[in-house]
Amino acid sequence: MDWKLPLNPAGGRLIKISSLIAFTLTWFADFALLARGPDPFGSPTAWLPVIVTGPLIGLLALGMPRSADLAKRVTGAVTISLTVTVWSLIEPPTLHWWGALETCGLLFLTVHTTAHAWRPGRATAYTLALVAAILALPLRSRSWGAFLAGGYVLTIALAICIVIGCAIRALEVRRERAVHDVRQAERLALARDLHDLIAHHMTGIIVQANAALTIQATAPDKVDPILRTIARSGTETLESMRRLVHVLREDKHPALRPGDLLTELADLVSAHTAAGSDTPARLEVTAAARTALLSPEIELTVQRLVQEALTNIRRHAPGARTTVHLDADRAWLHVTVTNTAPPHKAAAPAGGRGGFGLLGLRERVEALDGTVRAGALPHGGWEVHAAVPLAAPAANAFRDDQPKR
DSSP states (O other), rough: OOOOOOOOHHHHHHHHHHHHHHHHHHHHHHHHHHHHHHSSSSSSHHHHIIIHHHHHHHHHTTOOTSSSOHHHHHHHHHHHHHHHHHHHSSSSOOOOOOOHHEEEEEHHHHHHHSSSSOOOHHHHHHHHHHHHHTTTTTGGOOOOOHHHHHHHHHHHHHHHHHHHHHHHHHHHHHHHHHHHHHHHHHHHHHHHHHHHHHHHHHHHHHHHHHHHHHTTTTTTGGGGHHHHHHHHHHHHHHHHHHTTOOOOOOOSSOOOOOOOHHHHHHHHHHHHHOOTTTEEEEEEEOHHHHOOOOOOOOOHHHHHHHHHHHHHHHSSSTTEEEEEEEEEOSSSEEEEEEEOOOOOOOOTTTOOOOOOHHHHHHHHHHHHOOOOEEEEEESEEEEEEEEEOOOOOOOHHHHHHSOOO
């Protein structure tokens, strides 16, 4: 089952376990009905749906053959079912039950097929093949009354399965559209932020260039340091421009200016603690993180990530102890926001639990060639960790590019 439903891992495992239990109990019921017959193993068509085709189609429905995609599983299930149906029409009429496990497996595949992200024509073809295989099941009894009654019941079951599959597909389409909208909005926000930061750099370059022109005749010895500063600022600006590829800018957005990262993080942590006496938080910054050279876009990304993580903690885990930790090595800046399990279960937050804040942060961090992971901790808490690459200092890069003398 590869549906992208908004379920946590525990919910997905519960669905798989419940499905296995349901299919196992259905198989036992088939055995009980088969054993009640006068001659259960007299004809192969009497025990094949219970012992062979039922378990096979059940495994195909649950997706146990990991190497086979859904199209192959549907084709295999339809082929097996129709083969047994045709065989039952040729053999003497000794079959009185066509197998509940096989029926449930085909119905489950119908839900999966209608919910799958296929082209409309392909999805319709596979669904019609499953409908034909299911509606042909009552033919195995070779009784007109059983065919009418079974066909009526199976038609209702098919209608319910198709509606459920279409509803799941519509849910996935809406979710994919929401994910696309969030990513696009985050790209636009990142473009706006970087645009303002680049404008800040260019203003400094222009001022320094004018200063060099002014003192060129009176103090030529001071021109060389100014040119080096211009080169460093230009390198930083080009690095920011590289991250603007495939990103569009939206007008009418207030300009942003870079600030001191540690001060902003301390303000965020203080505001989080002040939001309620039961929401303690602390900021931990290593010496390596304090001395790391961060570009303005990295500072802004870290500030947004911590802000979003603290907001989620207030909404979903009020009263939990929170730690914001910053560390750095030679190549990466590591930001970790960890909270303990809340002392009591939080009420449903306003707006529900299906937000896309972390998705937007992932888009922002990946634009800087970084990574983000978020997940539950063994003790019941939650952790958000981001790693952002540290660029080499522009001044050093400029010196390395100079010819050796």
